[in-house]
Amino acid sequence: MAENLKFAVIGGGSWATAIAKMLCVNLDEIAWYMRNEDAIEHVKIHHHNPNYLSSVEFDIKKLILTSDINEAVAYADYIIFAIPSAFLNGELEKLTESLDGKVIFSAIKVIVPETSLIVGEHFIKIYNIPFENIGVITGPCHAEEVALERLSYLTIACGDANKAKIVAENLSGNYIKTKISDDIIGTEYAAMLKNIYAIAAGIAHGLGYGDNFQSVLMSNGIREMKKFIKKVHKMKRNINDSAYLGDLLVTGYSIFSRNRMFGNMIGKGYTVKSAMMEMSMVAEGYYAAKSAYKLNLDYGAQTPIIDAVYSILYEGKSAKAVFKKLTDKLD
Numbered sequence: 001m002a003e004n005l006k007f008a009v010i011g012g013g014s015w016a017t018a019i020a021k022m023l024c025v026n027l028d029e030i031a032w033y034m035r036n037e038d039a040i041e042h043v044k045i046h047h048h049n050p051n052y053l054s055s056v057e058f059d060i061k062k063l064i065l066t067s068d069i070n071e072a073v074a075y076a077d078y079i080i081f082a083i084p085s086a087f088l089n090g091e092l093e094k095l096t097e098s099l100d101g102k103v104i105f106s107a108i109k110v111i112v113p114e115t116s117l118i119v120g121e122h123f124i125k126i127y128n129i130p131f132e133n134i135g136v137i138t139g140p141c142h143a144e145e146v147a148l149e150r151l152s153y154l155t156i157a158c159g160d161a162n163k164a165k166i167v168a169e170n171l172s173g174n175y176i177k178t179k180i181s182d183d184i185i186g187t188e189y190a191a192m193l194k195n196i197y198a199i200a201a202g203i204a205h206g207l208g209y210g211d212n213f214q215s216v217l218m219s220n221g222i223r224e225m226k227k228f229i230k231k232v233h234k235m236k237r238n239i240n241d242s243a244y245l246g247d248l249l250v251t252g253y254s255i256f257s258r259n260r261m262f263g264n265m266i267g268k269g270y271t272v273k274s275a276m277m278e279m280s281m282v283a284e285g286y287y288a289a290k291s292a293y294k295l296n297l298d299y300g301a302q303t304p305i306i307d308a309v310y311s312i313l314y315e316g317k318s319a320k321a322v323f324k325k326l327t328d329k330l331d
Contacts, residue, residue: 206267
């Protein structure tokens with residue numbers, strides 16, 4: 001049965017390209033939706049994405065490329081969404097094809113701005129997808145390192161362990177190791193929150209704070225994440241697992257981290273608008289900071305780092321002044 005399952009990737013960015021690369025190692029054929037028709041034509045002729053991870057070469061015979069999201073959804077049993085959260089709602093509004101019976105996995109690490117829900121909850125509440133048909137792909141795994149075939153680890157979370165196992169098997173390879181989890185909500189919130197802490201790490205670096213402070217910031221970040229997630233969804237979980245702590249560390253420290261890069265620019269004095277214009281890729285933590293801050297007004301967790309990032313990005317407060325105050329709240 002598992003051998004005949006069909007997969008579709010929704011998105012044309014770096015993470016979608018990395019996931020398509022992983023799937024093509026294990027499958028004879030996948031559907032790949034990207035809205036940019038010029039990019040599709042380029043892939044067909046040159047066998048690589050012109051805009052993201054252009055070093056990754058594809059066997060074109062394995063790809064059903066389409067700019068029609070309905071074609072990709074109709075084709076697949078398992079649909080992996082890997083598009084920036086800001087564009088998710090707009091893409092889903094194009095859907096005329098039913099999602100009934102489809103298994104939806106999210107590789108989008110943030111909250112949907114229009115509904116303030118994590119992607120899994122968004123599909124459950126807005127599209128009535130059963131909980132056992134929703135999954136998350138997360139873990140410390142930068143798309144750029146997948147392109148370079150450097151050893152990476154993914155956590156596949158789903159309410160149905162068998163479905164998580166199917167996705168894990170189809171993503172794993174020589175340089176991709178996978179494990180499965182049942183903590184869909186916790187891993188998805190962790191994936192969203194770590195982007196905010198990475199922005200904080202970038203701001204600190206831009207302001208001239210050193211490695212000593214960075215380590216204290218990350219240590220406080222994982223504890224803050226634990227408190228927040230516990231308020232949202234209480235269950236037994238080890239916050240030191242790679243899906244939580246590992247993902248936080250790579251996003252906070254890596255040169256490939258767009259959230260850290262965005263924060264670094266803010267710390268160096270860029271305005272939010274100018275930093276966003278200069279970056280060619282979306283820093284998901286920007287949207288996540290607003291969503292997490294607003295959600296926490298109800299949850300009431302102690303989140304000084306989230307509060308600090310929010311006040312800089314959305315209230316126009318001085319990064320230097322906010323971080324000076326933040327240093328007294330960390331330990």
